[in-house]
Amino acid sequence: MSGSTIETLRRMADQIARNFEVMGHTDAVEATADHINMFWDPRMKQQIFADDRDALSPIARAAIDELAEGVEPAHQTRATVFNSAHEAGHSDAG
Template identity: 80%
Template sequence: MANQIARNFEVMGHIDAVEATADHINMFWDPRMKSQIFADAGTDLSPIAKAAIEELQKGECPPHQTRATEFNSAHEIGQSDAG
């Protein structure tokens, strides 16, 4: 799944795709999923996905990279309602 996320962002260029992938994983993955991929880091991961996982393992939390990870406040409209 991390590779699929990374593939969706790769058009942004490597550095931005790494940040966007890390942001997405940080925001939407269950802690158990994160623990599992941290334990398996590097196994069959694309360069973008691997770099994103390594960034998260260091405790780095990137700022939001896409509107999909920005949440509405209580009565706000016009932004993503994902999650």
């Protein structure tokens, strides 16, 4: 694994975590884990699981730890449910 690849994965995980940190630590960990689980290629996950997680932010580290242990995070995105249940055809994007 190249140094630049793992550095990119670390940066991506930390950016995802930073976007969710306003939710509070526990919810941010779950949202970060869900995002990584849903959108990262298995090879990306394998590389970050094998990496030294001390290089990650606390939220990203906890999310990666959960995923590496086999935890299946609950889906955090509710936009589809909102649209199908309440206002079909409308966006919750603002």
